[in-house]
Amino acid sequence: MQAALTPDVLIVGAGVAGLACGVALSDAGLRVTVVERSALLGGRAASWREPTTGVTVDIGPHVLTSEHHNLLALMRRLGTETQVLWQPQPLITLLDEDRRLAMRGSRLPPPLHGLPNLPQALKSVSWRDLWSNRRVAWRALRINEQQSLELDEIDARQWLQDMGVRADFIEWFWRPACLAILNVPLERCSATALVRVFRLMAGRNGYCFGFPKQGLADLYAPGCRGVIEAAGGQVLLNTEVKQVLLRDGRFDAVVLADGSRLQARSAVVAVPPENLAEMAPPDWREIDPAPTLAAQLEPCPYVSSYLWFDRKLTRQHFWARTWSPGDLNLDFYDLSNIREGDTEAGAETPSLIASNSIYAHAAAELSDDEIVRRTVAEIAEFAPEAAQARVVHADVHRISMAVVCPQPGTETARPAAATPFENLWLAGDWTRTGLPSSMESAARSGALAAEQAGAWLGRPLLAAQPVPETRGLPAMLRSRSLS
Structure with a gap:
């Protein structure tokens, strides 16, 4: 299969990362071709009409948060931001044995915004349990992203134990929180990944959860396709890439499943890690650890x-x-x-x-x-x-895979958007975004790759929203620790 015109950027993969990248580049006036092996747009956030009931279902239900700045920016661009039902209160309802605990959000300055939930927490744990987290909170609120990466070789449970957190609180709070947010048991989780999430939970207030009022992919996939095609690009479904071809140290083309080649001036590979491992040629593997790392990552x-x-x-x-x-x-x-x-x-x-x-x-x-x-x-x-x-x-x-498991050692190994090849970039929720693997990480990765591709093609753009930072007292503590 050949595109009608040689695209400025070929994007492999039509999940959140690939489509977000395509929109940013199209808005910069570049011609984009997106190829996707599936018949559906959306990747691991796809939706379809269930045949028996006629109801639109997703691969799995996803919750959004008000901290998903990159994903929400994409939705605003597409005009779908009103299709999210936000739940300011309660933040979440927990079923703890036979008790319903309505945990509430708060506008109190961080880290005091957690105080309104103390009476609820004390129905299940003791003051001693809560107090045992003081060293965790002090450490997490004072370090930045680079410092948190120093904890990457330690598993989260061991780190919590080393910091003095009592076993009862680990099982009541940290274990379900790690599963819910990072999708792995504590023993399989990097301490870096856990600290990163906790630092932002404890250092930011006013966040809440939101739910798509329609199919999840309907919030972004049709609109992204429309933007790309309106700018002269195209989206090709049922188009599987078997291999990326390099020539003279640069991206040249991709080989499709039917044996044909698709060329472009540059490319962004926005696929799950196991797919990258399959399509990377030997000359890529020889000089870049990313494809080898991708083959070793554990899917959740x-x-x-x-x-x-x-x-x-x-x-x-x-x-x-x-x-x-x-x-x-x-x-x-x-x-x-x-x-x-x-x-x-x-x-x-x-x-x-x-x-x-x-x-x-x-x-x-x-x-x-x-x-x-x-x-x-x-x-x-x-x-x-x-x-x-x-x-x-x-x-x-x-x-088979919700996200890549953030195992000890993997956070420091997450690859950046840039590759050793000047016209080839990576995107995906598992790349280095400063965020946990998620739809928000995918959207930010697509924006980061678009910025680098646009700069190389002479169309500089600003697409990526910054990673949320701590506020209030936590921000002051972090500032002092860095001075």
Whole structure:
């Protein structure tokens, strides 16, 4: 397959990173061709219409945050920012055994914004447990990104123990938080990754969660395609790249699955790491560690279930469980309370509940029926009506990779956008963005790659939003520690 005109930039991959990159370059007046091996746009954030019910579903339900500055900037560019349902209060509802803990956001200056949740936390842990985190908080709030990278070889659980955090608090708070935010158990997580997240949680206030009112990919994928095509570019689906070709130390072309070649002045490879490892030729591997690293990274699998019930079960947007051994799912979303629909006035929409089983190696051995049965039982612990309700339809999605596992040693090894080749760049949530692997990291990586490609092509642009920094007292402490 050949493009009608030689593009300025060839982008391999039409996930969040590739499409964000394509929009930024198109806005700079460059002609872009995006190639995607799937029939769907969106990569690991794709959506489609479920055939039995006709409802749009995602690979798995995703939550946005008000701190997703790059993703929100992209949505503003596309005019879809109003299609997010924001939940200022409560911040999140936690199911802790038989207790519902409504954790609230606060406008108090950091780190005091956590104080309103102390009464809720003390229902489950002691003052002694909370006080045991003082060294963690002091260290995390004073260091910057570069200093946090010095902790990369230590696993998060060991670091918490070394800092004196009590075991009960580690299991009650840090373990489910690590699974929910970083998608791995504490023992498999770099201390750098954990500190990075905690520093921003403790050093910023006023953040909240948001939920797509429609399919997740509908927030960005059609709009990105429209921008790229309006600028003279194109998006080619069902177009698999088998290999990147280099010549004289520069990007030359890609070889497609049908054996044809697609050339461009430059290229951005915005694919998951295992795909980069497959398409990088030997001459790339010889001088750049990125493809070899990509082959060694561990993917985090998850299972997402969509259950259509015959009645309304909750009024909640979402809730999460304080994880314990034996649990299947971590977070739950009642999409009937989130998605915009055309239900008749006065009618009550039956619940459509989506859930996520994170780092789901054990779930791989379960049948779909067993996953549905266990998911219904866990929903009933929060919404007892589920025990008597009928599941009208169920859809179980098994996803081989949600994100790359942030194992010890991987945070310092994440590759930058630049490669040793002057007209070839990388993008993806797993590259070096200063953020955890996520949709926001993907959007920022696409913007960073676009800035470098645009500069090389003589079209300088500013696309990437900065990584959020701490405010209030934490910012003052960090400033003093650096002076």
